[in-house]
Amino acid sequence: MKRFRYEYGASPVHLLVALTSLAVSAWALAQVFDVLSTPGRFLIWFLGAIVLHDFIFLPLYSLLDRGAAGALTRGRQPSRLRIAALNHLRIPVLLSGLMLLVWYPLVLSKAPGGFERTTGMSTDVYLERWLLLSAVLFAGSALLLAVRARRLRAQG
Amino acid sequence: MEEDARRPPSLPVPEVGPFRRSFWKSPLRGPWLASFLSAALLPLIVICSLTGFLSHAAYNPDLGDNALFDQGVDLYFFDWPTGPSWLYVLTQGLHIITGLAAIPILLAKLWAVIPQLFERPTARSWAHGLERIGLALLVGGSLFVFATGVLNIQIYYPFGFSFVPAHYYAAFVFLAALAFHIVTKVGVMRAAFRERGVLRPLREDLAHTEPEPELAGRHTSAPVAAAPPTMTRRLLLGTVGVGSAALAAMGTGQVVGGPLRKLALLSPRGDDFGDGPNDFQVNKTAEAAKIPMDKVGPDWRLTLEVGEERRAVISRDELLAMEQVTADLPIACVEGWSTTQTWTGVRLSELARMAGAADGAELQVISVQPAGALRQATLTGDQVAAEDSLLALKVNGADLSLDHGFPARVMVPALPGVHNTKWVEKMVFAT
Numbered sequence: 312m313k314r315f316r317y318e319y320g321a322s323p324v325h326l327l328v329a330l331t332s333l334a335v336s337a338w339a340l341a342q343v344f345d346v347l348s349t350p351g352r353f354l355i356w357f358l359g360a361i362v363l364h365d366f367i368f369l370p371l372y373s374l375l376d377r378g379a380a381g382a383l384t385r386g387r388q389p390s391r392l393r394i395a396a397l398n399h400l401r402i403p404v405l406l407s408g409l410m411l412l413v414w415y416p417l418v419l420s421k422a423p424g425g426f427e428r429t430t431g432m433s434t435d436v437y438l439e440r441w442l443l444l445s446a447v448l449f450a451g452s453a454l455l456l457a458v459r460a461r462r463l464r465a466q467g
Numbered sequence: 468m469e470e471d472a473r474r475p476p477s478l479p480v481p482e483v484g485p486f487r488r489s490f491w492k493s494p495l496r497g498p499w500l501a502s503f504l505s506a507a508l509l510p511l512i513v514i515c516s517l518t519g520f521l522s523h524a525a526y527n528p529d530l531g532d533n534a535l536f537d538q539g540v541d542l543y544f545f546d547w548p549t550g551p552s553w554l555y556v557l558t559q560g561l562h563i564i565t566g567l568a569a570i571p572i573l574l575a576k577l578w579a580v581i582p583q584l585f586e587r588p589t590a591r592s593w594a595h596g597l598e599r600i601g602l603a604l605l606v607g608g609s610l611f612v613f614a615t616g617v618l619n620i621q622i623y624y625p626f627g628f629s630f631v632p633a634h635y636y637a638a639f640v641f642l643a644a645l646a647f648h649i650v651t652k653v654g655v656m657r658a659a660f661r662e663r664g665v666l667r668p669l670r671e672d673l674a675h676t677e678p679e680p681e682l683a684g685r686h687t688s689a690p691v692a693a694a695p696p697t698m699t700r701r702l703l704l705g706t707v708g709v710g711s712a713a714l715a716a717m718g719t720g721q722v723v724g725g726p727l728r729k730l731a732l733l734s735p736r737g738d739d740f741g742d743g744p745n746d747f748q749v750n751k752t753a754e755a756a757k758i759p760m761d762k763v764g765p766d767w768r769l770t771l772e773v774g775e776e777r778r779a780v781i782s783r784d785e786l787l788a789m790e791q792v793t794a795d796l797p798i799a800c801v802e803g804w805s806t807t808q809t810w811t812g813v814r815l816s817e818l819a820r821m822a823g824a825a826d827g828a829e830l831q832v833i834s835v836q837p838a839g840a841l842r843q844a845t846l847t848g849d850q851v852a853a854e855d856s857l858l859a860l861k862v863n864g865a866d867l868s869l870d871h872g873f874p875a876r877v878m879v880p881a882l883p884g885v886h887n888t889k890w891v892e893k894m895v896f897a898t
Binding site: 316317318319320321325326328329331332333335336338339340342343345346347348349350352353356357358360361364365369380384389391394397398401402405406409410413414416417418421422425426428429430431432436437440441444 | 471472473536537539567570571574577578581584591592593594595597598600601603604606607608610611614615617618621622623624625626627628629632633636637639640643644646647650651673697698702706709710713714732733734735736738748749750751752754755870
């Protein structure tokens with residue numbers, strides 16, 4: 312047993328679970344190649360999702376955040392107000408961005424013809440609604456920040 | 468234990484950029500944050516997966532031409548029930564609502580553990596190497612199922628493969644990798660919650676927001692060179708929670724309908740149509756289904772067959788002259804929206820009797836629609852026999868509109884929307 316642990320790095324149960332899991336995935340991928348007429352596109356989307364998220368999307372929003380944080384909280388000890396301002400910017404950006412990420416095919420009318428033909432409804436309304444929602448989020452956040460700023464100033 | 472394991476050959480990654488642990492500055496990252504997000508994510512994924520597989524079962528893929536693709540193995544050993552009538556509204560509604568709600572939590576979770584993507588060495592042991600292969604499948608599988616699902620409910624198909632089998636088999640990859648991940652990481656979660664408490668870090672204000680310490684003997688995403696905090700864990704998780712709740716509300720609005728439909732601000736089936744009897748959501752318009760107008764005009768006839776043998780040919784007036792039954796039944800779409808309306812028509816069991824079909828015979832319903840896998844559907848004997856299973860001719864007291872399936876459509880309780888075949892022209896009972 313000690314020998315197994317040294318060679319493998321974990322218990323035999325770990326190996327059993329690992330192999331079972333990988334076997335199920337292998338079966339599912341074999342089915343993909345069997346059933347789909349374009350299995351290559353499946354692989355492109357599967358691998359592309361990882362690359363797009365881990366190497367483009369996440370670094371990009373991290374950089375944006377670092378930029379905003381750098382601009383707003385310059386100096387060693389940023390004031391409470393500046394930190395608050397940063398978060399009052401972050402949160403509407405996050406929520407508005409999340410809505411765009413999830414609903415972008417409708418918001419940006421990516422396939423208006425197909426949607427309209429299928430459902431009998433138009434995609435025209437979504438951009439307006441998303442802009443409105445974003446405006447409410449940003450304005451609400453700015454208003455709250457103004458109230459907090461007054462309170463902080465009153466406290467000295 | 469792992470530290471003195473034999474190290475497999477691994478990529479010689481230099482200690483630069485993101486491969487340096489000090490590159491990762493956020494004081495909020497760490498095993499507690501990752502565990503908390505996982506604890507929130509897991510119930511949603513469990514519900515979403517179960518209801519996903521139930522949806523597959525609801526299509527009765529073992530009958531007739533119902534299977535949309537080759538199953539590989541037959542996991543579905545029960546017939547889908549015929550009640551309560553809102554059963555599929557519930558299961559598929561939950562599938563879409565929990566799926567939408569999971570998205571922000573999944574993204575936050577990936578953010579919380581991203582430093583571990585750049586771990587050095589790339590494999591500390593063979594076991595660790597296998598875990599990392601599993602993680603690639605977990606990340607790819609989760610992003611794949613959520614992305615394809617979200618695109619599908621918006622009727623946007625940029626991917627160039629068939630949605631149903633791709634979403635279905637990617638779910639197997641995702642869930643297999645998730646099970647492996649849970650087995651290997653449950654110890655980290657237990658240790659993190661034991662050391663930091665499940666909820667205690669949520670109470671810290673900014674002044675008390677400390678970087679998460681590393682757990683003894685574990686490799687986690689805890690920072691080694693954290694920047695000062697600009698946000699509390701409570702605020703980060705609260706924002707994720709609000710995003711999750713907002714998406715859940717948008718999903719719920721299009722499932723529940725009524726006044727709640729207004730909540731479906733950005734989801735695809737939130738619009739009001741008007742006050743007329745036929746003013747409600749359409750899955751597929753007659754135009755999209757390419758229905759030939761001459762085949763749904765006055766010359767339309769319903770043909771009843773048993774096996775290959777023709778038993779009756781009936782006009783719409785003759786159907787209207789038969790005993791009419793009215794039932795409130797939902798159309799519940801696999802895309803996670805639904806709408807309940809009042810349907811009137813002839814019982815399917817009455818048509819079975821008229822055709823002289825055997826008791827409990829399965830029924831294949833065929834549409835005028837010229838092409839597409841869903842131009843037909845096969846129903847179980849129980850579904851044919853159910854009290855409220857109708858060949859509907861009217862909705863809310865008026866003739867069906869063309870988009871809702873004029874001259875006649877099937878309405879069966881608890882059946883997925885697309886199996887309630889529209890523009891019916893032939894019903895074939897099994898012998």
